[in-house]
Amino acid sequence: MKKMLLVAFLLTATALISNAQKFKKLPESKIEQSFVEKHIRFLASDALLGRNTGEQGNNAAAAYIAEEFRSYGVLPVNGSYFQKIPFVKYDQPQNAKITVGDSTLFVNSDFLLLNGGGVNISSAPVARVGYGWVSEDGSYNDYENQEVTGKVVITQIGTPDTKSFREMMSVSAQKAAIAKEKGALAIIEVFTIPAPWELLVSNFGDGRLEINTNESDSFTRILVNAATAKRLGNETLSIQSDELSKKPTPSSNVVGLIKGTDPDLRSTYVALTAHYDHVGYREPDGEGDDYIFNGARDNAIGVAGLLSAAKSLAQKPPKRSILLIGFTGEELGLKGSKFYVENPLLPVKQTVFNLNIDGAGYNDTSIISGIGVQRTGAEAEITKAVEALGLKLLNDPSPELGLFDRSDNVSFAALGVPAPSFSPGFTAFSEDMMQYYHKEADNAEGLDFAYCTKFAKSYAYAARLVANKTTAPQWIEGDKYEEAGEKLYQH
Incomplete structure (x- = not known):
């Protein structure tokens, strides 16, 4: 046994020396x-x-x-x-708010506008649709038996399969496209990640970079602070916002x-x-x-x-x-x-x-x-x-x-x-x-x-x-x- 081990060692050593040479x-x-x-x-x-x-x-x-x-x-x-x-650099609008009854949510402190702007949605009904996700093969569909035409869709951030925050943010635009196709007026994603809201604002607020695809960005996409999301209610809300500031970068x-x-x-x-x-x-x-x-x-x-x-x-x-x-x-x-x-x-x-x-x-x-x-x-x-x-x-x-x-x-x-x-x-x-x-x-x-x-x-x-x-x-x-x-x- 010792002889076999010695031979194996010598063969390995010889191979390593040959590789090094x-x-x-x-x-x-x-x-x-x-x-x-x-x-x-x-x-x-x-x-x-x-x-x-x-x-x-x-x-x-x-x-x-x-x-x-x-x-x-x-x-x-x-x-x-x-x-x-x-790339295009986006800054948050100076004037933007979400109104629910007597409660008002303000840009930066309560929510971020990720897409859209120049919007005035008044007393729109709300539809809560899970993740707001539809899989490519149709096996998963949060919109099944849901009618969202003319409504503001509220969803959880990400999809059932996304794990990291980066993955969750990467599917956000796709979720907005689904909501728009279903006839929704806007989509609001609730930031439920165990991370400080301020960290999100520093990364996705003023100075956010996105690639300019020359596609329309008029559909309103919003990310809301989980701490204030409960104030959105289940009936109606209003969204007023100036346009996002954009600069080629x-x-x-x-x-x-x-x-x-x-x-x-x-x-x-x-x-x-x-x-x-x-x-x-x-x-x-x-x-x-x-x-x-x-x-x-x-x-x-x-x-x-x-x-x-x-x-x-x-x-x-x-x-x-x-x-x-x-x-x-x-x-x-x-x-x-x-x-x-x-x-x-x-x-x-x-x-x-x-x-x-x-x-x-x-x-x-x-x-x-x-x-x-x-x-x-x-x-x-x-x-x-x-x-x-x-x-x-x-x-x-x-x-x-x-x-x-x-x-x-x-x-x-x-x-x-x-x-x-x-x-x-x-x-x-x-x-x-x-x-x-x-x-x-x-x-x-x-x-x-x-x-x-x-x-x-x-x-x-x-x-x-x-x-x-x-x-x-x-x-x-x-x-x-x-x-x-x-x-x-x-x-």
Whole structure:
């Protein structure tokens, strides 16, 4: 038995040494700490004011990424490194109120106007319709046996299947479209999430960004504070509101291309992605106050990894072509990645894999955390890349959080593209991580740059190994996105 164990150990050690020797011959082995560190320090500097989507610091970050692409020899797509996204900034109206009998609800303190405006609804009957949701297959229908024509529909936020607040907000417009189709005058969603109303106002009140779809936004959609929702009653109410203030506030995805070397495989793409936006800054409390959310961990580390892969793969291109995308608007609800897959610059059906970087930080520098790696057909290659740097791959360390569906990779996955996320090492969302997540403390100072460099190298090497696979990765049997993959690629 001891002899068998010794043989197994020697075989494993030999394989690891061989992998490491092969890795040292590749460009990504030459990625230096100074290269990774300079990108993180710039992107997380105070000068970029937290890279809030559509603001000056965000645009500066986009320009920086594009110029790095250019310097490596990465090609623009359709003549540009920028995919412009027509965001619009909304501010709440100065005058807006909901009246129920002798009770009045006021904008900001009691409710937010998310859509519509310039409205005067007087003494309209109320219809309470659960979530106000109808499933695509019709198996769930809150409007069954409900007549809502000429009424104001009141619903609970989200749907029966949504779990996170981001998911709940992402279906809000779809619920409004259903209510409008049913003949309702307006829809009011009740904010029942155990989170401060003030947090919602800061994110969805003045300064809210949405993509301009050129569709009519005249249908009134309102989110009301649960603490005051009971005052809405069950009979009639009135809504008077000025229009929302709107201002064009464009931002861009940053896109580049490295052409593959294999004549049969170069027409297919491995997409490497990371979001570069963060959450901006708050008003300072006084001199010396740290008021900028620099986003070093979320996601300057990821962008440095993307740039490292771009440089390495441009120096020695793999068999398949590489599509590089720095996404904007991730912090707004994955808006940049959703815009890309709905308006792709290269055919999604020719994109065979997406390896996304995102994360809230790290609490274990001996590992890389893979979100969905086991599900998406490239576990062997990604494991090999991680181990070449002396690290270990930990798959889905916090499955209860549903992280796979909460980052930009899911925009590709929903269409059928195998799309895991590659994250800095964490075993759980511990207190030492959460002290930085969307906090002013998430600065470059205090980062383990030696680990960040290993992270960047392993990501670049993983991308190379996947892009050199003759057979494209596929979803494992029974995965919830397998059917979408079959449809996309028509296996």
